[in-house]
Amino acid sequence: MLDKYTTLIKIESGYIMNQQTFDSVSEKVTIDHVAAYCGFSKATVSRVINREGSVKPATEAKVREAIEKLGYSPNNAASALSGGRTKTIAVFLPDVKTEYYATLLTGLEEVAEKQFFNIIIKTQNNKKALLDLAINNRVDAFILRNNGLKPFDNDVLVTLQRRGIPVVFIGKPPTESDSHAILIDNVGGARLMAHHYAQHGFKRILFIAGPKDNLDSNDRLYGFKMGLSEMSAEVEALDVVYGDFLRESGYEAAKQSLETKTYDAIFAASDHMALGAILYCRGKGIRVPDDIAITGFDDTFFSEFLDPPLTTVHQPMQEIGSIAMETVLRILEQRDPRFQKIILPTQLQIRQSCGCAHV
Amino acid sequence: MLDKYTTLIKIESGYIMNQQTFDSVSEKVTIDHVAAYCGFSKATVSRVINREGSVKPATEAKVREAIEKLGYSPNNAASALSGGRTKTIAVFLPDVKTEYYATLLTGLEEVAEKQFFNIIIKTQNNKKALLDLAINNRVDAFILRNNGLKPFDNDVLVTLQRRGIPVVFIGKPPTESDSHAILIDNVGGARLMAHHYAQHGFKRILFIAGPKDNLDSNDRLYGFKMGLSEMSAEVEALDVVYGDFLRESGYEAAKQSLETKTYDAIFAASDHMALGAILYCRGKGIRVPDDIAITGFDDTFFSEFLDPPLTTVHQPMQEIGSIAMETVLRILEQRDPRFQKIILPTQLQIRQSCGCAHV
């Protein structure tokens, strides 16, 4: 032990060893080193690191000084193996490429990095992989995004619960129960859009929805109808076609619908589908917004730069990510999260594709 | 041991235990279990898992059967701690939000997932964090994206090398040495763009570059000039302004330059800057491409949907990611990667912003 300790000191001060200069940060410092350095046992060192609270302030101070001095940071694998924290969070996302999820991930990453947590991302809803992470204690908690289509296996959720592994959902959780979830106000955003539609006086409206039983899409339609009726809008037609949130399906939906019927406006449940509809109109020489208004939902990066710039419902994507991560970390620290479900506000982003003039 | 083994069998067949039904996948199976099941020692089991090759085929078969039967998968923390594989790769990216990196990450993720490797992503070029991952054996290898501005500390690289941890760079590595790198053909792509410019007969050209000493940007300018001279283009002016690859800087560059001078065409070193330039022109009533041609580099998602659709140089972003990951895994498996440096081709993507007609 003394040997190790002596060695350590040398390294720390950057001495020459074996004909090579070692940098303090480039060599392994273990809990034994800091224990030796401060004169307490490694159990005690472990306790101050894990904030067990049962350590005398004076000794805590000495331990912390040693940690600082030696540049010690715990080996996560060892902690994990002995049942402690892994300091890593598993994140399951449908993909990582569409701007929506990329931005979400940015929010997640940002706060994780700040708290010295690692993120492991998985893009396949793979039951085996998920369980593996949980069972082997590779991960302290999960953040799950349910894409609204194939929900997570219930027995997976049960396993996590039985093992006491915290889970935070992004979007509606598969079971109502007592799961934590970060949601956005789909209903409210669509409702605002409806109010705006009423002001424009649109009478024949096409709603391009997401997949038929997608919860987000359904909420948006629900809110839209609610808003329309609140304004006693004299709607002659409110037709609904189903897409899959992607551009291509928006194009197809517009094509199908506009070939047989005319509308004053299209409200798409995603900006990508709105883009598809705009592209269809552009190809057909139908002018937006002069001949038809087209609006979306999401306010993704490109919406602002479309021609015409897209009127849409803004949702705080990055914030969803950062709040989800904060919630998870708060649960892990036993600081009871203040809310079980957090609903983030959406807001109407008026640009020109609805027919409003450029200001 | 027998006890454990018996228990295991019960679980495996889904028996009722302690008034609760256990699912085989939801309980922990260790190397001891499979050793007991197949009658060999755990050392042997470990050997077949790690493909040490020194195992008799007959026993390997039995071990594999046991593994399969019990649904065993090794505990990564334990492997890591005892000096083995962690089955996780660290990925350092400047960000994860811009489409460029999001797509890269998708490629990375895709092949990692397929090979049952985990990815830990970091978006801060944080020396401490990087070393931590390496020193604590949290990670088998690194994939590093040098953003061309603040290169990775050389002593970090030295540390990795000394520990024998494989590193693959995306983009030019900071030191030429013998590092693995996945590159794209910046020079070739820009050269093709120059040829196209020559065909259009553009004489007064503005090049909106990236940061002054950014390698990608410099290569693009180099290739562009090369292409121009190859065609003996009669260029009256080739001015260069520097941006930072982002939209705003493209806008500013266009503003500065077009206020004092007129150009036939602008070639921006990124699509985002090209977008900025287009936005500036749109605001000023300068028609693209009628009054001025504007082209970019990257072929990001939105380029196709701009008005006019952007002529640009396509680079295979997702492929860069997947090849980088494949290269890393190949190195880890000791299968010598076929190439030290891999340069992926770029190609000219002609759309309308250069003045070519819609076909």
Next chain:
DNA sequence: CTGAAAGCGCTTACAG
């Protein structure tokens, strides 16, 4: 409030 000791689940010399 603190320490000695066992144990987490692997891998890897070392024998044979």
Next chain:
DNA sequence: CTGAAAGCGCTTACAG
């Protein structure tokens, strides 16, 4: 080709 044993760096009862 295979096994017994030590050890990786922590955490956590259990004592005191």
